Amino acid sequence: MSDFQTSKSTFLKKVVAIIEDNLADEHFGVTELADSISMSRSNLLRKVKQETGESVSVLIRNVRLHNAKQLLKDDTLTVSEISYQVGFSSTSYFTKCFRELYGYTPGEAGSRAKLEQEQEAAEEAQPTSQDKRNMTWPLIISSLAIVAVMLFFYFDKQKPVQNNLSKSIAVLPFKNDSADSTNIYFMNGLMEAILDNFQKIEDIKVTSRTTVEKYRGIAKTIPELSKELNVSYFIEGSGQKIGNEILLTIQLIEAPSDKHLWSKRYKREINDVFELQSEVAKSIAGEINAIITPAERERIEKIPTNNLVAYDHYLKGKALLDDETGEGLREGLAEFKKAIQEDGQFAQAYAYIAISYYYLDLYQTEQKYTEDLKSYADKAMELDSALGESLIARSLYYMQTRDFNKAIDSFEEVLEYYPNVAWVHNFLSNIYGLILPDTEKYLTHALQGIRVAVAGQDSATASYTYLHLSNALAQSGFINEAETYIKKSLEYNPDNLYSQYLYVYIKMARDFDLVRTKKELLEVLAQDTTRVDIIQEVAKVCYTMKDYKEAWQYYDRFIKLKEALQLDIYQSEDIKIGYVLEQLGRKEEAKRYYNSYLKYAENDQSMYRDLSLSAYYATMGDTDKAMDHLKAFSEQDNYQYWIVLFLDKDPIIPQMTDHPDYQKVMKKIKDKFWAKHKEIRVMLEKKDVIQPLKGDL
Structure with missing residues (x-):
């Protein structure tokens, strides 16, 4: 051993x-x-x-x-x-x-x-004590002198000559030199495949495609781009596909000096497209002295399909998925299906079909594609279980079926293969923040997501990862720090409405000024009046203020939008809707929402199940049963600060005030939260990612 x-x-x-x-x-x-x-x-x-x-x-x-x-x-x-x-x-x-x-x-x-x-x-x-006193310092000085000389000669001979530039690159959008504009999807696919190969090399930091794409058609110098993106090298590419030939010119540019370090013109048969993608990545990695591990080399050199017609359909599908309007989702799905008709062993195409089905069903009341999603994800895993896309497809299937523990395991496995993917940390943050609450794990993934998103210079992803970190800190009671990071989120993307309304709540946490909170939420809502999430936030504030008439106006809008869009979200709001209707004298309508809420609460997998049931029985007037569930909830740990902040201000829970155990249980819930808050503080202060925390509420 x-x-x-x-x-x-x-x-x-x-x-x-x-x-x-x-x-x-x-x-x-x-x-x-x-x-x-x-x-x-x-x-x-x-x-x-x-x-x-x-x-x-x-x-x-x-x-x-x-x-x-x-x-x-x-x-x-x-x-x-x-x-x-x-x-x-x-x-x-x-x-x-x-x-x-x-x-x-x-x-x-x-x-x-x-x-x-x-x-x-x-x-x-x-040696004796006296000998030690006489001999120790000469020996130490002599030994250090010998070692210093040895190290001097060693490093003088061994230290390679290199510049001080970091191994950070950005692949600029490739130019299509062909007069045929239909070839653009092929050139974009070629660029993305080369960029993906760089992302497989741990020794290289790569700026995301979405960030670089914003510079397509914008006339800026390389030094200007270098300053904005904080990278050391740029790769420029241009080319065309003529029949069965690919002509491609690649240049490597040292960013700060705008010095051309390396260029090569490739003329290859279309059959050699995968070898071309691999060769470009390995050549440039060599030029900037980046180390490629054997496992990374194997991934770079892996050929996804031997059928070039299938690959062509695959590239068309990827291009359609990249359409930010979402309109290309079904068209992209059709292209991926054509790809597997050509090559039934094309794992990436199967995986993207599964991924497409997940997003077609996302938030829908009726999920139509669960079996299709499972079938294609299983096939992708069967064909290549070490492929990132296969692992992602499987993870999304578990999300679809709400098997969140398996989803966590599966996403962790994705990170085992691809540790520098920010959106995976964001998925895990969502699970730990909203579905299976665990504040410490939520914070951990938010912090890890920050590292990779910011390093990749992806403004949209960085904004959301800072949003997750801010929310995790706020949920842990670190309001000052939460404000710092929500401001960073808005710096990366001022139009991120999620960040805007989280900032409203962070400010509210200091003084609980609900009048100002409602006013600021309405300002956020005015930027997009169709946002279901913001409408329910306004309704919730009106409900907390006991302005039930205005609360119903927003809940009514919320319900109609949910039904029109067939969204299966925010079931937890049903008890507030029922309570508002009851206060307005509409008791029969209220019953329908209470019954819907009870079904939701009984099936709740999270730590909040007993709190949800406590609220239900409080509205039913069964104070003893409500208190039993509140006591059960008080045994939980890792719950959110928002629960502590709103619990005794919610119109429903204080209906138990006259119960002899009410004050004792409420104190226990608050005391446990602040004890956990202190534990998390220690964990955060040990992290080198952020400065030691200066204070809390």
Whole structure:
């Protein structure tokens, strides 16, 4: 048993032992480990994450590196030999990983080991106290001098000559040189495929396609773009498709100086399109000294289909999906189906059919495509379970069927393959923020999403990830910090109405001024009077103010819009609607909403089930039963600050005020929230992503 296993759990010791048994096999990864330990991949990912705080792939890599460190003590082996012995086929990648983990290169490991051995030998000699006083400083000074000289010569000879530019790039929209405008989809597809290949290389930071697309047709210099996008390199491309030939010119430009570093003109047969995409990515990575791991190289070189007619339909489908109006969704779906008619083994096309069905059903009262979504997602996974699109399709199926625990596992697996995808963190943030509330996990994914979204310079995604972070902080009671990040969200996208009305509530949390809150919400609503979510927020504020007549005006609009759009959202509002109708004397109508709400509350999977049932029985006048459920809710943890803030101001819950246990239970709910708030504060202050928190309410 290696030192790596010391003080670890029985499970982790077993995992490490299996990894060490397969150390030299560079292809031994997460899937192979899961098979060896007889666990599902998702359960393995979750268990290792719980025990180590790291992903399985990181654990495997660290076990390899730990064993390499031990082998490096033997100066009869070269660094290259050791890298192969521990499962690294690339010595340069091995060196990079080793330096990142230990802070020095494998070449330095031998001299460090000798120094440690000399120090241990000196300690074993055990000189007298007087000897120690006489000898310690000369020995230390002498040893340091020798090491300094060694390191000077080592770094002087080994340090490569390179510039100080970061490995950050933006792929500018390719120009279609053909007079045939119908070829634009092909050139855009070629650009996106090359950009996707760069995104598979962890050593390169890539600006998102949506951000760069905004610069299509805008006349700005490279230095100007560099300043706006904060990247070191730009890639420009132009070309055309003529019959069965592709002509493509690619240029690599050093951004700050506008210096052309590299260019190449390609003339290839259409049959070589995938090789062309791979070659461009690998060539440019080499030019900027980016390291490509063996696994990354394999992903870059993977050919999605051997049928070029199928690939052509696939590119047309992708182009239609990119239509921001959403009108191209069904047309894109038809193109993907044509692709699989041409190639029944085309996993990416199956995955995109499933993804399209998910978005066709999104928020709809009647979900028509669940079985289709499952069928195509299953087929994509069957054909290629290591494909990002396949994993995403499966995750969306679990979202569709509201199997949120499986959705979490599946999205975590997507992140195992593609850790730098902000929208996946946003999906997980939504689950932990709204569906299966867990404030700490909500904050964690919001913070991780910020890293990748901002690094990618995607303004829209960055705005939403800052929105998630602000909301997570507000839900945890950190109102000052929430205001800081909601302002950042609005800086990235001032038109983000979600951020606008969250900001209204953040300000309200300080003084609970509902009159001002309603006024500001109406200002947000005026920008888009069809926003169902904002209409119900205005209605909710009027309800809290006990202005039931005005509350009904907005709830009536809310109901009609929901029905017109066939939306299955905001079922939790039914109790407020019922209560408002009852206060207006419309008791028969109120019953219908109360019954609908009871069905919703009884099927609620979240921690708020008992709180929902407490509210229902309070409206029914059954105070004892309402209090029983409120007590049950008080045993929960990780609930949102908005619950604490509104609980005793809601017109329904205070109907239990006369119950002898009411005050005690309400105090318990608030005390538990603030105790959890303190725990989260410690967690946040340990994160290097944000500054230590300065205060709270």
